[in-house]
Amino acid sequence: MPQTQNKPIAVVALCGSLREGSSTHAALRIALSGAEEVGAAVELLELGAYQLVFQGSVSNEADYPPDVFALREKVKRADGILLGSPEYHGSFSGVLKSALDLMGFAEFEDKVIGLVGVSGGRMGAANALSMLRIVGTALRAWVVPNDVSIPRSSEAFDAHGNLHDAELAARVKSVGRDVALFAAMHNQTPEQKT
Numbered sequence: 001m002p003q004t005q006n007k008p009i010a011v012v013a014l015c016g017s018l019r020e021g022s023s024t025h026a027a028l029r030i031a032l033s034g035a036e037e038v039g040a041a042v043e044l045l046e047l048g049a050y051q052l053v054f055q056g057s058v059s060n061e062a063d064y065p066p067d068v069f070a071l072r073e074k075v076k077r078a079d080g081i082l083l084g085s086p087e088y089h090g091s092f093s094g095v096l097k098s099a100l101d102l103m104g105f106a107e108f109e110d111k112v113i114g115l116v117g118v119s120g121g122r123m124g125a126a127n128a129l130s131m132l133r134i135v136g137t138a139l140r141a142w143v144v145p146n147d148v149s150i151p152r153s154s155e156a157f158d159a160h161g162n163l164h165d166a167e168l169a170a171r172v173k174s175v176g177r178d179v180a181l182f183a184a185m186h187n188q189t190p191e192q193k194t
């Protein structure tokens with residue numbers, strides 16, 4: 001079981017779609033179950049439940065709504081982070097970008113992160129994923145090599161949020177599992193590593 005200082009590894013997920021019945025949300029749930037299966041404590045942070053602001057729209061940070069600080073704190077406490085986004089106009093969603101822009105190195109530096117993308121079209125979410133990879137690197141996080149894209153999202157899931165394609169589901173799970181396992185390895189003290 002991956003642990004850090006005798007606590008289970010904590011993995012949170014941020015979802016770049018606020019849509020009811022979002023397939024990104026469903027995909028992140030599957031990825032989190034992969035982290036949970038190897039013993040991580042997991043939480044999907046619902047961005048819609050937080051009262052956020054656009055970066056720069058409030059001149060003094062002290063005047064930010066408390067939810068901004070609450071979200072930052074949840075991410076700061078996590079050992080691993082999953083970022084999920086729909087492909088929107090050849091990139092990742094503004095909802096996720098806006099949330100990320102309220103955070104920085106304090107939340108992401110040296111964390112292990114994993115990426116999950118969904119797209120309406122058959123070409124997948126490769127652009128969203130590669131741009132999120134760049135953002136992860138800019139935030140000095142360790143982005144796991146194994147990311148996953150779910151094309152044709154409207155047909156990919158059943159009514160319970162499960163993927164029809166078992167191989168794809170296993171791959172989504174493996175992203176969550178890798179984040180938990182690499183975060184555990186990354187957090188080991190030098191003594192534990194020997």
Ligand SMILES: Cc1cc2nc3c(=O)[nH]c(=O)nc-3n(C[C@H](O)[C@H](O)[C@H](O)COP(=O)(O)O)c2cc1C
Pocket residue numbers: 017018019021022023024025085086087088089090091118119120121122123124153154
């Ligand atoms: C503003 C917008 C832009 C989109 N751009 C693309 C796109 O470039 N490529 C694509 O395959 N699908 C595109 N889609 C479709 C979404 O990727 C698809 O509906 C996805 O399932 C939405 O994620 P969700 O189910 O988590 O809300 C777009 C949808 C919206 C609303």
